[in-house]
Amino acid sequence: MPRKSKPQQQAGDTYAKLRVLHPDAHCELDHKTAFELLVATVLSAQTTDVLVNKTTPKLFARWPDARSLAAASVEDVSAVLRERLGMYNQKAKNIVGLAKKLVAEHGGEVPQTLDELIELPGVGRKTANVVLGVIWDKPEGVVVDTHVQRLAQRLGWTKESKPEGIEKALCGLFPREDWAMLSHTLIFHGRRVCFARKPACAACGINEACPCAFKAENVGRKPPRKRLPIVP
Template structure:
C-alpha cells in the first residue's frame, strides 16, 4: 500500500454507521469490494453430489477443509451412498476419518445421518431446511452449506469466520447467537446474494482477516473496515501473515490459479 511517491499510504479506520440504513450501505459496499477481490469464491470442500457435501461438511468441524478433502476420497470410495454408510462398521469409519479429529463423534454423526436418510428420505439428501436439520449432527450452518451449494437454494453460512467478520470486525450486527446473526445479516441483503456473500466473507476470513493476527496492511478493503489497525498495518509484515488454502497461492493471492474456471460448479440438485 504505497502512493506514487513511494511512501506508505495512510489508512484511516472507517466509522461504524450510526443507523441501520447506514450499516446496510456499508455492508453492501464491503460485499461488492469482496466480489472484486474474490470473484472465484466457492465452497472449498470437494464433493460430487449432495450426500458427499453433507458428510464432508459435518466432518469439517474443528479441522480444515484441506484435511477433509484428503480424507473423504477413501471414505466415499468405500461408502458411496447413504445406505452404504448407514450399514458401516463404526470402527472402520473411525479409522478412515481419524485425521480430521473428533473422529468418534463425527463417525456417530455421519453414520446416524446416513441411517436417517435411508429410513426417512429414501437414501436421498432432502432439499429443504426443515428436513435437513432433523438429521443427526446437522444444524442450520451445515444445512445452509448444502442448500446453497448442492441445491441452489440461497442460504447464509454462519461459521466462526463469518461471525468474527460481520460481528466483531465490521459491526454489521451486535447479535452473538449464530441463528440471530444469520437473521440479522439476511435482512441486509437480497436473498439471491446470501450464498455468494457467505463464500466471500469466509474466503476473506481464512486468507486475510484472521482471528489472532489479521493482516490489515495487506487488506484490500482496509479503508472500509471499522476495525482497521487491530492487526499488523505494515504492508510488508502483513503480507507474511496471509494464509493460503485451496485456491490461494503466493504471488497471486487475489486471483484464481491458472486454469481455474472462475466460478464454482453449478448446483447439483434442483430448487426446494
C-alpha cells in the first residue's frame, strides 16, 4: 500500500475524529429499496430531505416499484409531488421517465453501474453515486452536496469551489472505501454543527484541527445573489 502524503494523513486523522462524533451518519432519505432511493434522490434536487421524506410515503404507497410508476400518468404523479415539492412537473416527468426506462432496459431493476444510471432521466453523477454508495457500497466518486462543499473548504481539504473540483480533491485525499461514508459524515456535521451561516465552532469536536475555526462564517458559502438594478 503506498505511503500516505501529509495532506492525506491530516485529512484522514480529522475524518477519523468526525466518524467518532457521528457514528450514526447515514443517508437521511427514507427508502426500503434501491428503486425508492433512486426516486427519492431525484426528488431531492433543490429541496430538503425532510420534505422529500414527507412526500415519498404517499408516492410509494401508490406506485411502489418501477413497473407501477412506469404505468402512471405524469399528471397524477405531479399532483402528489406538488403538495410539498417545487419543480413538481419536471420531477414527475423525470421519475415516470426513469421508471419507463428501468422497465424497458433493465427488467424493472435499478442498474449497478454509473454509466447506466446516468442514462436515466433526472439522474446525474451525484444521484448515481448516492445509489451506488448507499445500496451497493461501490461509489465511483464522492457525493458533493452543499454541506460537503462547505466542509471540504472550511477544513482546508481543497481550494476548489465547484463540485467537480471538490470531488476530485476528496477522491485524491481519501481511499475509495471511505468515499460513501465520508459524504454522509460531512453532511451530518454540516447539518448539526458546521452550519452555513453560524458554525458552532465552540462546540465542534474538531475545532483544534480546523483551519477555519472561529472565522468560518464566510468560507464555503454561496455568494449572495446580486440584486438587479431597478430600471425606471
